[in-house]
Amino acid sequence: MAIKERKEREKQEMRNLIIESATQLFLKQGYDKTSIRSIADDIEYSPATIYLYFKDKDEIFYVIHENAFDILDKHLRQHDGIADPFERLGAIGRTYIKFGLENPDYYDLMFIMRAPMEQIKNEEKWKAGECAFGYLLTTLSECLEQKKIRPAELHVTAIMVWSFVHGLVSLYVRERMCILMMEDDATREVLYSSLDLFMANLKT
Structure with a gap:
Protein backbone atom coordinates (compact mmCIF):
# COMPACT_ATOMS: atom_id res chain seq x y z
CA MET A 1 0.00 0.00 0.00
CA ALA A 2 1.34 3.44 -0.91
CA ILE A 3 2.25 5.79 1.92
CA LYS A 4 -0.39 8.30 0.84
CA GLU A 5 -3.13 5.64 0.84
CA ARG A 6 -2.06 4.36 4.25
CA LYS A 7 -2.13 7.86 5.71
CA GLU A 8 -5.59 8.48 4.28
CA ARG A 9 -6.84 5.22 5.76
CA GLU A 10 -5.33 6.06 9.17
CA LYS A 11 -6.87 9.53 9.02
CA GLN A 12 -10.31 8.06 8.30
CA GLU A 13 -9.90 5.51 11.08
CA MET A 14 -9.11 8.29 13.54
CA ARG A 15 -12.14 10.31 12.40
CA ASN A 16 -14.32 7.23 12.85
CA LEU A 17 -12.89 6.65 16.34
CA ILE A 18 -13.66 10.24 17.35
CA ILE A 19 -17.18 10.06 15.92
CA GLU A 20 -17.95 6.75 17.64
CA SER A 21 -16.70 8.04 20.98
CA ALA A 22 -18.57 11.35 20.67
CA THR A 23 -21.79 9.57 19.71
CA GLN A 24 -21.71 7.44 22.85
CA LEU A 25 -20.79 10.37 25.08
CA PHE A 26 -23.51 12.60 23.62
CA LEU A 27 -26.06 9.87 24.26
CA LYS A 28 -24.77 9.05 27.74
CA GLN A 29 -23.99 12.51 29.09
CA GLY A 30 -25.93 14.84 26.82
CA TYR A 31 -24.51 17.44 24.47
CA ASP A 32 -23.72 20.14 27.03
CA LYS A 33 -21.79 17.85 29.37
CA THR A 34 -19.67 16.36 26.59
CA SER A 35 -16.51 18.29 25.78
CA ILE A 36 -13.60 17.90 23.43
CA ARG A 37 -11.56 17.01 26.54
CA SER A 38 -13.94 14.22 27.53
CA ILE A 39 -13.90 12.80 24.00
CA ALA A 40 -10.10 12.96 23.98
CA ASP A 41 -9.92 11.19 27.35
CA ASP A 42 -12.28 8.49 26.12
CA ILE A 43 -10.14 7.65 23.08
CA GLU A 44 -6.89 8.25 25.04
CA TYR A 45 -5.56 11.00 22.81
CA SER A 46 -4.92 14.67 23.47
CA PRO A 47 -7.55 17.32 22.65
CA ALA A 48 -5.06 18.75 20.15
CA THR A 49 -5.36 15.54 18.13
CA ILE A 50 -9.13 15.94 17.83
CA TYR A 51 -8.71 19.53 16.64
CA LEU A 52 -6.68 18.20 13.73
CA TYR A 53 -9.87 16.56 12.47
CA PHE A 54 -12.71 18.77 13.72
CA LYS A 55 -12.80 22.48 14.47
CA ASP A 56 -15.15 22.10 17.46
Missing part, protein backbone atom coordinates in the same frame (compact mmCIF):
# COMPACT_ATOMS: atom_id res chain seq x y z
CA LYS A 57 -17.81 19.99 19.14
CA ASP A 58 -20.54 21.39 16.89
CA GLU A 59 -18.82 20.02 13.80
CA ILE A 60 -18.54 16.55 15.35
CA PHE A 61 -22.23 16.62 16.22
CA TYR A 62 -23.08 17.73 12.68
CA VAL A 63 -21.22 14.76 11.16
CA ILE A 64 -23.00 12.33 13.49
CA HIS A 65 -26.32 14.00 12.66
CA GLU A 66 -25.65 13.68 8.93
CA ASN A 67 -24.70 10.01 9.27
CA ALA A 68 -27.90 9.23 11.16
CA PHE A 69 -30.10 11.04 8.62
CA ASP A 70 -28.32 9.28 5.77
CA ILE A 71 -29.18 5.92 7.34
CA LEU A 72 -32.82 6.98 7.74
CA ASP A 73 -32.99 8.20 4.16
CA LYS A 74 -31.67 4.89 2.83
CA HIS A 75 -34.35 3.04 4.81
CA LEU A 76 -37.11 5.29 3.46
CA ARG A 77 -36.01 4.99 -0.16
CA GLN A 78 -36.37 1.22 -0.07
CA HIS A 79 -39.96 1.98 -1.05
CA ASP A 80 -39.11 3.58 -4.41
CA GLY A 81 -40.67 0.61 -6.17
CA ILE A 82 -44.16 1.25 -4.78
CA ALA A 83 -45.99 2.92 -7.66
CA ASP A 84 -49.07 4.08 -5.75
CA PRO A 85 -47.92 7.20 -3.83
CA PHE A 86 -50.50 6.71 -1.06
CA GLU A 87 -49.30 3.16 -0.43
CA ARG A 88 -45.72 4.45 -0.55
CA LEU A 89 -46.60 7.16 1.99
CA GLY A 90 -47.96 4.54 4.36
CA ALA A 91 -44.83 2.42 3.92
CA ILE A 92 -42.63 5.45 4.58
CA GLY A 93 -44.55 6.15 7.78
CA ARG A 94 -44.20 2.58 9.02
CA THR A 95 -40.50 2.54 8.16
CA TYR A 96 -39.96 5.84 9.98
CA ILE A 97 -41.64 4.43 13.10
CA LYS A 98 -39.69 1.17 12.81
CA PHE A 99 -36.42 3.08 12.49
CA GLY A 100 -37.18 5.05 15.65
CA LEU A 101 -38.20 1.97 17.62
CA GLU A 102 -35.13 -0.01 16.58
CA ASN A 103 -32.68 2.90 16.90
CA PRO A 104 -33.90 4.88 19.92
CA ASP A 105 -30.46 6.30 20.70
CA TYR A 106 -29.96 7.59 17.17
CA TYR A 107 -33.51 8.93 17.11
CA ASP A 108 -32.96 10.76 20.37
CA LEU A 109 -29.80 12.33 18.97
CA MET A 110 -31.47 13.29 15.69
CA PHE A 111 -34.76 14.72 16.91
CA ILE A 112 -35.01 15.06 20.68
CA MET A 113 -31.65 15.88 22.23
CA ARG A 114 -31.14 19.58 22.88
CA ALA A 115 -28.06 20.62 20.94
CA PRO A 116 -27.11 23.71 18.93
CA MET A 117 -27.93 23.67 15.23
CA GLU A 118 -25.41 26.38 14.37
CA GLN A 119 -23.23 24.06 12.29
CA ILE A 120 -26.24 23.01 10.23
CA LYS A 121 -27.19 26.68 9.75
CA ASN A 122 -23.64 27.44 8.60
CA GLU A 123 -23.69 24.74 5.94
CA GLU A 124 -24.86 25.72 2.47
CA LYS A 125 -27.26 22.79 2.49
CA TRP A 126 -28.37 20.32 5.15
CA LYS A 127 -27.93 17.49 2.67
CA ALA A 128 -29.10 14.42 4.56
CA GLY A 129 -31.96 16.11 6.41
CA GLU A 130 -33.23 17.80 3.25
CA CYS A 131 -32.95 14.54 1.33
CA ALA A 132 -35.17 12.61 3.76
CA PHE A 133 -37.72 15.43 4.00
CA GLY A 134 -37.58 15.89 0.24
CA TYR A 135 -38.61 12.27 -0.25
CA LEU A 136 -41.67 12.89 1.90
CA LEU A 137 -42.48 16.04 -0.08
CA THR A 138 -42.17 14.22 -3.40
CA THR A 139 -44.45 11.41 -2.27
CA LEU A 140 -47.04 13.78 -0.85
CA SER A 141 -46.93 15.89 -4.00
CA GLU A 142 -47.79 12.80 -6.06
CA CYS A 143 -50.61 11.96 -3.63
CA LEU A 144 -52.05 15.45 -4.07
CA GLU A 145 -51.69 15.44 -7.84
CA GLN A 146 -53.42 12.08 -8.12
CA LYS A 147 -56.09 13.13 -5.58
CA LYS A 148 -55.15 10.27 -3.25
CA ILE A 149 -55.44 12.55 -0.21
CA ARG A 150 -57.56 15.54 0.70
CA PRO A 151 -56.39 18.77 -0.98
CA ALA A 152 -54.15 20.94 1.18
CA GLU A 153 -50.97 23.01 0.97
CA LEU A 154 -48.03 20.65 0.39
CA HIS A 155 -45.71 21.87 3.16
CA VAL A 156 -48.51 22.08 5.71
CA THR A 157 -49.44 18.49 4.92
CA ALA A 158 -45.79 17.38 5.13
CA ILE A 159 -45.33 18.96 8.57
CA MET A 160 -48.59 17.41 9.75
CA VAL A 161 -47.53 13.92 8.61
CA TRP A 162 -44.02 14.26 10.02
CA SER A 163 -45.29 15.67 13.32
CA PHE A 164 -47.69 12.75 13.73
CA VAL A 165 -45.13 9.97 13.27
CA HIS A 166 -42.51 11.94 15.22
CA GLY A 167 -44.94 12.28 18.11
CA LEU A 168 -45.60 8.55 18.19
CA VAL A 169 -41.91 7.66 18.15
CA SER A 170 -40.97 10.34 20.68
CA LEU A 171 -43.56 9.12 23.17
CA TYR A 172 -42.19 5.60 22.80
CA VAL A 173 -38.49 6.54 22.89
CA ARG A 174 -38.99 8.67 26.01
CA GLU A 175 -40.95 5.82 27.63
CA ARG A 176 -44.22 7.73 27.90
CA MET A 177 -46.18 4.89 26.33
CA CYS A 178 -46.03 3.13 29.70
CA ILE A 179 -49.31 4.92 30.41
CA LEU A 180 -50.97 2.26 28.21
CA MET A 181 -49.80 -0.44 30.65
CA MET A 182 -49.26 -2.90 27.80
CA GLU A 183 -46.52 -5.32 26.85
CA ASP A 184 -43.94 -3.81 24.52
CA ASP A 185 -45.10 -5.71 21.43
CA ALA A 186 -48.69 -4.61 22.03
CA THR A 187 -47.56 -1.00 22.47
CA ARG A 188 -45.73 -1.11 19.15
CA GLU A 189 -48.84 -2.41 17.44
CA VAL A 190 -50.77 0.55 18.88
CA LEU A 191 -48.28 2.87 17.16
CA TYR A 192 -48.75 1.18 13.78
CA SER A 193 -52.52 1.06 14.20
CA SER A 194 -52.50 4.78 15.04
CA LEU A 195 -50.63 5.42 11.80
CA ASP A 196 -53.18 3.37 9.84
CA LEU A 197 -56.03 5.43 11.30
CA PHE A 198 -54.18 8.67 10.54
CA MET A 199 -53.63 7.55 6.95
CA ALA A 200 -57.30 6.66 6.56
CA ASN A 201 -58.22 10.19 7.64
CA LEU A 202 -55.91 11.64 4.99
CA LYS A 203 -57.69 9.90 2.14
CA THR A 204 -60.12 11.74 -0.09
Whole structure:
Protein backbone atom coordinates (compact mmCIF):
# COMPACT_ATOMS: atom_id res chain seq x y z
CA MET A 1 0.00 0.00 0.00
CA ALA A 2 1.34 3.44 -0.91
CA ILE A 3 2.25 5.79 1.92
CA LYS A 4 -0.39 8.30 0.84
CA GLU A 5 -3.13 5.64 0.84
CA ARG A 6 -2.06 4.36 4.25
CA LYS A 7 -2.13 7.86 5.71
CA GLU A 8 -5.59 8.48 4.28
CA ARG A 9 -6.84 5.22 5.76
CA GLU A 10 -5.33 6.06 9.17
CA LYS A 11 -6.87 9.53 9.02
CA GLN A 12 -10.31 8.06 8.30
CA GLU A 13 -9.90 5.51 11.08
CA MET A 14 -9.11 8.29 13.54
CA ARG A 15 -12.14 10.31 12.40
CA ASN A 16 -14.32 7.23 12.85
CA LEU A 17 -12.89 6.65 16.34
CA ILE A 18 -13.66 10.24 17.35
CA ILE A 19 -17.18 10.06 15.92
CA GLU A 20 -17.95 6.75 17.64
CA SER A 21 -16.70 8.04 20.98
CA ALA A 22 -18.57 11.35 20.67
CA THR A 23 -21.79 9.57 19.71
CA GLN A 24 -21.71 7.44 22.85
CA LEU A 25 -20.79 10.37 25.08
CA PHE A 26 -23.51 12.60 23.62
CA LEU A 27 -26.06 9.87 24.26
CA LYS A 28 -24.77 9.05 27.74
CA GLN A 29 -23.99 12.51 29.09
CA GLY A 30 -25.93 14.84 26.82
CA TYR A 31 -24.51 17.44 24.47
CA ASP A 32 -23.72 20.14 27.03
CA LYS A 33 -21.79 17.85 29.37
CA THR A 34 -19.67 16.36 26.59
CA SER A 35 -16.51 18.29 25.78
CA ILE A 36 -13.60 17.90 23.43
CA ARG A 37 -11.56 17.01 26.54
CA SER A 38 -13.94 14.22 27.53
CA ILE A 39 -13.90 12.80 24.00
CA ALA A 40 -10.10 12.96 23.98
CA ASP A 41 -9.92 11.19 27.35
CA ASP A 42 -12.28 8.49 26.12
CA ILE A 43 -10.14 7.65 23.08
CA GLU A 44 -6.89 8.25 25.04
CA TYR A 45 -5.56 11.00 22.81
CA SER A 46 -4.92 14.67 23.47
CA PRO A 47 -7.55 17.32 22.65
CA ALA A 48 -5.06 18.75 20.15
CA THR A 49 -5.36 15.54 18.13
CA ILE A 50 -9.13 15.94 17.83
CA TYR A 51 -8.71 19.53 16.64
CA LEU A 52 -6.68 18.20 13.73
CA TYR A 53 -9.87 16.56 12.47
CA PHE A 54 -12.71 18.77 13.72
CA LYS A 55 -12.80 22.48 14.47
CA ASP A 56 -15.15 22.10 17.46
CA LYS A 57 -17.81 19.99 19.14
CA ASP A 58 -20.54 21.39 16.89
CA GLU A 59 -18.82 20.02 13.80
CA ILE A 60 -18.54 16.55 15.35
CA PHE A 61 -22.23 16.62 16.22
CA TYR A 62 -23.08 17.73 12.68
CA VAL A 63 -21.22 14.76 11.16
CA ILE A 64 -23.00 12.33 13.49
CA HIS A 65 -26.32 14.00 12.66
CA GLU A 66 -25.65 13.68 8.93
CA ASN A 67 -24.70 10.01 9.27
CA ALA A 68 -27.90 9.23 11.16
CA PHE A 69 -30.10 11.04 8.62
CA ASP A 70 -28.32 9.28 5.77
CA ILE A 71 -29.18 5.92 7.34
CA LEU A 72 -32.82 6.98 7.74
CA ASP A 73 -32.99 8.20 4.16
CA LYS A 74 -31.67 4.89 2.83
CA HIS A 75 -34.35 3.04 4.81
CA LEU A 76 -37.11 5.29 3.46
CA ARG A 77 -36.01 4.99 -0.16
CA GLN A 78 -36.37 1.22 -0.07
CA HIS A 79 -39.96 1.98 -1.05
CA ASP A 80 -39.11 3.58 -4.41
CA GLY A 81 -40.67 0.61 -6.17
CA ILE A 82 -44.16 1.25 -4.78
CA ALA A 83 -45.99 2.92 -7.66
CA ASP A 84 -49.07 4.08 -5.75
CA PRO A 85 -47.92 7.20 -3.83
CA PHE A 86 -50.50 6.71 -1.06
CA GLU A 87 -49.30 3.16 -0.43
CA ARG A 88 -45.72 4.45 -0.55
CA LEU A 89 -46.60 7.16 1.99
CA GLY A 90 -47.96 4.54 4.36
CA ALA A 91 -44.83 2.42 3.92
CA ILE A 92 -42.63 5.45 4.58
CA GLY A 93 -44.55 6.15 7.78
CA ARG A 94 -44.20 2.58 9.02
CA THR A 95 -40.50 2.54 8.16
CA TYR A 96 -39.96 5.84 9.98
CA ILE A 97 -41.64 4.43 13.10
CA LYS A 98 -39.69 1.17 12.81
CA PHE A 99 -36.42 3.08 12.49
CA GLY A 100 -37.18 5.05 15.65
CA LEU A 101 -38.20 1.97 17.62
CA GLU A 102 -35.13 -0.01 16.58
CA ASN A 103 -32.68 2.90 16.90
CA PRO A 104 -33.90 4.88 19.92
CA ASP A 105 -30.46 6.30 20.70
CA TYR A 106 -29.96 7.59 17.17
CA TYR A 107 -33.51 8.93 17.11
CA ASP A 108 -32.96 10.76 20.37
CA LEU A 109 -29.80 12.33 18.97
CA MET A 110 -31.47 13.29 15.69
CA PHE A 111 -34.76 14.72 16.91
CA ILE A 112 -35.01 15.06 20.68
CA MET A 113 -31.65 15.88 22.23
CA ARG A 114 -31.14 19.58 22.88
CA ALA A 115 -28.06 20.62 20.94
CA PRO A 116 -27.11 23.71 18.93
CA MET A 117 -27.93 23.67 15.23
CA GLU A 118 -25.41 26.38 14.37
CA GLN A 119 -23.23 24.06 12.29
CA ILE A 120 -26.24 23.01 10.23
CA LYS A 121 -27.19 26.68 9.75
CA ASN A 122 -23.64 27.44 8.60
CA GLU A 123 -23.69 24.74 5.94
CA GLU A 124 -24.86 25.72 2.47
CA LYS A 125 -27.26 22.79 2.49
CA TRP A 126 -28.37 20.32 5.15
CA LYS A 127 -27.93 17.49 2.67
CA ALA A 128 -29.10 14.42 4.56
CA GLY A 129 -31.96 16.11 6.41
CA GLU A 130 -33.23 17.80 3.25
CA CYS A 131 -32.95 14.54 1.33
CA ALA A 132 -35.17 12.61 3.76
CA PHE A 133 -37.72 15.43 4.00
CA GLY A 134 -37.58 15.89 0.24
CA TYR A 135 -38.61 12.27 -0.25
CA LEU A 136 -41.67 12.89 1.90
CA LEU A 137 -42.48 16.04 -0.08
CA THR A 138 -42.17 14.22 -3.40
CA THR A 139 -44.45 11.41 -2.27
CA LEU A 140 -47.04 13.78 -0.85
CA SER A 141 -46.93 15.89 -4.00
CA GLU A 142 -47.79 12.80 -6.06
CA CYS A 143 -50.61 11.96 -3.63
CA LEU A 144 -52.05 15.45 -4.07
CA GLU A 145 -51.69 15.44 -7.84
CA GLN A 146 -53.42 12.08 -8.12
CA LYS A 147 -56.09 13.13 -5.58
CA LYS A 148 -55.15 10.27 -3.25
CA ILE A 149 -55.44 12.55 -0.21
CA ARG A 150 -57.56 15.54 0.70
CA PRO A 151 -56.39 18.77 -0.98
CA ALA A 152 -54.15 20.94 1.18
CA GLU A 153 -50.97 23.01 0.97
CA LEU A 154 -48.03 20.65 0.39
CA HIS A 155 -45.71 21.87 3.16
CA VAL A 156 -48.51 22.08 5.71
CA THR A 157 -49.44 18.49 4.92
CA ALA A 158 -45.79 17.38 5.13
CA ILE A 159 -45.33 18.96 8.57
CA MET A 160 -48.59 17.41 9.75
CA VAL A 161 -47.53 13.92 8.61
CA TRP A 162 -44.02 14.26 10.02
CA SER A 163 -45.29 15.67 13.32
CA PHE A 164 -47.69 12.75 13.73
CA VAL A 165 -45.13 9.97 13.27
CA HIS A 166 -42.51 11.94 15.22
CA GLY A 167 -44.94 12.28 18.11
CA LEU A 168 -45.60 8.55 18.19
CA VAL A 169 -41.91 7.66 18.15
CA SER A 170 -40.97 10.34 20.68
CA LEU A 171 -43.56 9.12 23.17
CA TYR A 172 -42.19 5.60 22.80
CA VAL A 173 -38.49 6.54 22.89
CA ARG A 174 -38.99 8.67 26.01
CA GLU A 175 -40.95 5.82 27.63
CA ARG A 176 -44.22 7.73 27.90
CA MET A 177 -46.18 4.89 26.33
CA CYS A 178 -46.03 3.13 29.70
CA ILE A 179 -49.31 4.92 30.41
CA LEU A 180 -50.97 2.26 28.21
CA MET A 181 -49.80 -0.44 30.65
CA MET A 182 -49.26 -2.90 27.80
CA GLU A 183 -46.52 -5.32 26.85
CA ASP A 184 -43.94 -3.81 24.52
CA ASP A 185 -45.10 -5.71 21.43
CA ALA A 186 -48.69 -4.61 22.03
CA THR A 187 -47.56 -1.00 22.47
CA ARG A 188 -45.73 -1.11 19.15
CA GLU A 189 -48.84 -2.41 17.44
CA VAL A 190 -50.77 0.55 18.88
CA LEU A 191 -48.28 2.87 17.16
CA TYR A 192 -48.75 1.18 13.78
CA SER A 193 -52.52 1.06 14.20
CA SER A 194 -52.50 4.78 15.04
CA LEU A 195 -50.63 5.42 11.80
CA ASP A 196 -53.18 3.37 9.84
CA LEU A 197 -56.03 5.43 11.30
CA PHE A 198 -54.18 8.67 10.54
CA MET A 199 -53.63 7.55 6.95
CA ALA A 200 -57.30 6.66 6.56
CA ASN A 201 -58.22 10.19 7.64
CA LEU A 202 -55.91 11.64 4.99
CA LYS A 203 -57.69 9.90 2.14
CA THR A 204 -60.12 11.74 -0.09
